[in-house]
Amino acid sequence: MGDSPDNSDGLPWEPGAGDAPEDNAPSAAELEDAGQGSMFGAAEAEPVAPPATEVPPAKETPDVALTVPSEPLVEPTAPDPAQPYRVLARKYRPQTFSELIGQEPMVRTLANAIARDRLAHAFLMTGVRGVGKTSTARLIAKALNCVGPDGKGGPTIDPCGVCEPCTAIAEGRHIDVIEMDAASHTGVDDVREIIEAVRYSAVSARYKIYIIDEVHMLSRNAFNALLKTLEEPPAHVKFLFATTEVDKLPVTVLSRTQRFDLRRIPAELLKEHFAEICRKEGVEAEDEALAIVANAAEGSVRDGLSILDQAIAHADMGADEGSDSTVTAERVQSMLGLADKGAQRRLLGHLLEGEARPLLAGVDEQYALGVEPLAMMRALMDIVHRITVSQVSGGEPDAPSAEERAELAAWAEAIPAGRLHRLWQLLLKGHEEVRQAPDPLVSARMALLRTLHANDLPDPGRLAQIIADAAANAPSAPTTTGSEGTAEAPAAKSIDWRDLVAKLEDAGQHLAASTMKLQIRPIAIESELLRFSRDARYKDDIGPQLREALLAATGERWQIEQAPEGGAPSLVEQEQQAAADAQREAREHPMVKAAFAAFPDAELLEETQTPSPRRDWRREA
Numbered sequence: 202m203g204d205s206p207d208n209s210d211g212l213p214w215e216p217g218a219g220d221a222p223e224d225n226a227p228s229a230a231e232l233e234d235a236g237q238g239s240m241f242g243a244a245e246a247e248p249v250a251p252p253a254t255e256v257p258p259a260k261e262t263p264d265v266a267l268t269v270p271s272e273p274l275v276e277p278t279a280p281d282p283a284q285p286y287r288v289l290a291r292k293y294r295p296q297t298f299s300e301l302i303g304q305e306p307m308v309r310t311l312a313n314a315i316a317r318d319r320l321a322h323a324f325l326m327t328g329v330r331g332v333g334k335t336s337t338a339r340l341i342a343k344a345l346n347c348v349g350p351d352g353k354g355g356p357t358i359d360p361c362g363v364c365e366p367c368t369a370i371a372e373g374r375h376i377d378v379i380e381m382d383a384a385s386h387t388g389v390d391d392v393r394e395i396i397e398a399v400r401y402s403a404v405s406a407r408y409k410i411y412i413i414d415e416v417h418m419l420s421r422n423a424f425n426a427l428l429k430t431l432e433e434p435p436a437h438v439k440f441l442f443a444t445t446e447v448d449k450l451p452v453t454v455l456s457r458t459q460r461f462d463l464r465r466i467p468a469e470l471l472k473e474h475f476a477e478i479c480r481k482e483g484v485e486a487e488d489e490a491l492a493i494v495a496n497a498a499e500g501s502v503r504d505g506l507s508i509l510d511q512a513i514a515h516a517d518m519g520a521d522e523g524s525d526s527t528v529t530a531e532r533v534q535s536m537l538g539l540a541d542k543g544a545q546r547r548l549l550g551h552l553l554e555g556e557a558r559p560l561l562a563g564v565d566e567q568y569a570l571g572v573e574p575l576a577m578m579r580a581l582m583d584i585v586h587r588i589t590v591s592q593v594s595g596g597e598p599d600a601p602s603a604e605e606r607a608e609l610a611a612w613a614e615a616i617p618a619g620r621l622h623r624l625w626q627l628l629l630k631g632h633e634e635v636r637q638a639p640d641p642l643v644s645a646r647m648a649l650l651r652t653l654h655a656n657d658l659p660d661p662g663r664l665a666q667i668i669a670d671a672a673a674n675a676p677s678a679p680t681t682t683g684s685e686g687t688a689e690a691p692a693a694k695s696i697d698w699r700d701l702v703a704k705l706e707d708a709g710q711h712l713a714a715s716t717m718k719l720q721i722r723p724i725a726i727e728s729e730l731l732r733f734s735r736d737a738r739y740k741d742d743i744g745p746q747l748r749e750a751l752l753a754a755t756g757e758r759w760q761i762e763q764a765p766e767g768g769a770p771s772l773v774e775q776e777q778q779a780a781a782d783a784q785r786e787a788r789e790h791p792m793v794k795a796a797f798a799a800f801p802d803a804e805l806l807e808e809t810q811t812p813s814p815r816r817d818w819r820r821e822a
C-alpha cells in the first residue's frame with residue numbers, strides 16, 4: 202500500500218497541528234471525517250485522537266430495533282465564540298440509522314437482513330450525490346462490527362456507538378474497515394492489493410470490510426479482477442460499494458451485490474431536518490428561508506447543509522453590522538443569487554396581461570439586481586410548471602410561502618391548460634435563445650416580448666373555431682362557369698342539361714350522351730326543345746342522332762336547333778375549366794380567407810409552385 206496518502210489532512214485538532222486539544226474535544230463526526238479521503242491504507246494511519254467525549258451514555262439495547270433514541274451525538278450548543286467553527290455537514294453526519302433521514306425502506310431491509318442473519322457479502326449503495334451513501338456504508342460497517350457496550354453483542358441495526366469497533370470506525374481508523382475511493386484508484390493494481398489482503402482474516406473485528414466509493418470508476422480490468430473475489434468471498438469479508446452512476450457497473454458486479462437505492466430526500470423532510478439542526482445550533486431561521494435551502498439542496502443533505510452553513514455565516518455577518526442574526530428568506534435568496542420570487546411572479550403577471558412596458562422594466566430591474574437573464578427565463582418556466590402541475594393535480598401549488606401558493610392557485614384556476622402549455626413552449630424556446638445569444642439580456646427581452654405578443658393570439662383550438670365560424674358565415678364559394686364569354690348563358694339550366702345527359706346515359710344512349718357532353722354548348726333547354734351551339738371544328742349534323750336518343754331516353758320528340766355561337770361551355774369544357782380553376786378556387790376558399798384574416802401577414806405558398814410572382818393568389822379570375 203505504498204500509494205496510501207498521508208493521513209494528516211492538516212485538520213486543526215490533529216496532534217501536532219499546533220492546537221492544544223482543549224476541553225471541547227472534537228466530535229466523533231469530525232474525527233470520522235478526518236479519515237475521509239485517506240482510506241486506502243488506513244491501517245497505517247496513526248491513532249488520531251482520544252475517543253469522542255460527546256457520545257451518549259451506553260445503552261443496554263444491543264438487539265435489533267428500529268426505535269432508537271433520537272438523541273444526537275452533539276448536544277445543542279449555544280454559540281461559543283471560542284469554539285472552532287464546525288462544518289454542519291460533518292458535525293451532523295448521521296451516527297445511527299435513525300439519524301439517516303429519508304432512507305427508511307433501506308434501513309428496514311437491512312434490519313431484517315441482520316435480524317435473520319442473511320447478510321449479503323456485497324452491498325451496493327446507489328443514489329445522487331449527498332444522499333448519504335458513504336454515511337450509510339460506514340453505518341453498515343458499524344452495524345456489522347459492533348460488539349455492544351459489554352463487548353458481547355452481535356451485528357445490530359442499532360450500533361452502540363461506544364464500543365471499540367464503533368468508535369474506531371466513526372473515527373475512520375479501524376484497521377479492518379478499509380475505505381477506497383475508486384475515483385483515484387481505478388487501476389487493476391489497486392484492486393489486486395485488496396484481493397491479496399482479502400485472504401487474511403480480520404485483525405480485530407468480526408468482519409473485514411472494504412468500502413469502495415464511486416465504484417463505477419474502476420477500470421474494466423479492475424472489475425474483472427474483483428469479480429473472482431466477489432464470486433467466492435471469504436466469510437469474514439464484506440464489500441460495500443457506493444456509486445452515483447449505477448448504469449456504468451458491469452452486470453456481473455450488479456448480480457453479486459445486494460443493492461440499496463438511496464432516495465433523493467424530499468424537500469419537506471430536508472426542511473424539517475434543517476430546522477432541527479438550527480434549533481440545536483441555537484440559530485434563528487425563517488421557515489421560508491429553510492424551505493428555500495431545502496429546495497436548493499435538490500435532495501442532498503450534504504449540499505443543503507453546506508448552503509445552510511453559508512446562510513448562517515451570512516446572517517452572522519449581518520448581525521455584526523447591527524441587524525438581526527436571523528436567517529431570513531431574503532438573505533438566503535440574495536446569497537444563492539435566486540431571483541426574488543415576488544418579482545418573478547410580477548414578470549409573469551405582466552406577460553399574461555400583455556403589459557409590455559412594465560415587463561421590460563421588470564426585466565431591467567432584475568438584471569440590475571444581478572439576476573442573470575437565463576435565470577429569469579428559468580424562473581418563469583418554473584412558475585408555469587408549478588401552475589400547470591397544480592392545475593392537473595387540483596392540489597395546492599408547490600411553493601414555500603402562503604402568498605406564493607395563493608397567487609399560483611389563482612393562475613391555475615384562471616389560465617386554460619392550452620395556454621399554459623404554449624407559454625411553456627415559448628419560454629423554453631426563449632431560454633434556448635438566451636443561452637446561446639451573444640447578449641443574453643437583449644435576447645431575454647425579445648423572447649419575453651414575443652411570448653407576450655404570442656400570448657395575445659388565440660390558441661390553436663380557438664383559432665380552429667374562429668376559422669370554422671368565418672367559413673360558415675362567409676358567402677358561398679363563387680361558382681365558376683368558366684372564363685369564356687357567355688353573355689346569356691343559362692347557368693341555372695346547365696343543371697338540367699346535366700340531368701338530361703345523365704338520363705341519356707341511364708337509357709343506354711352512350712354515344713349521344715358522350716357527344717352531348719363533349720360538343721354541345723347548350724343555349725336553351727326547354728320542354729322538348731334543345732338549342733345549342735358547337736365549336737366550329739365540329740361540322741357533322743348531329744340532329745338526327747340526338748333526336749333519336751332523346752326520344753329513346755325521354756319518350757318525347759325533341760326539336761333540335763343549332764345556333765352558330767353562344768351557349769354555356771360543354772360539360773367537358775366545364776370540367777377542364779373546373780380543373781384549371783381548382784387552385785384559384787382553393788385560394789378563394791373561405792377557410793383560407795379566414796386564415797388570412799387571422800394572420801394578415803401570412804403568405805400562401807404552394808407545394809408545386811414557386812412563390813413567385815408574389816401575391817399571385819390575389820389574382821382574380
Ligand SMILES: [Zn+2]
Nearest residue numbers: 347361364367
Ligand atoms: Zn458498538
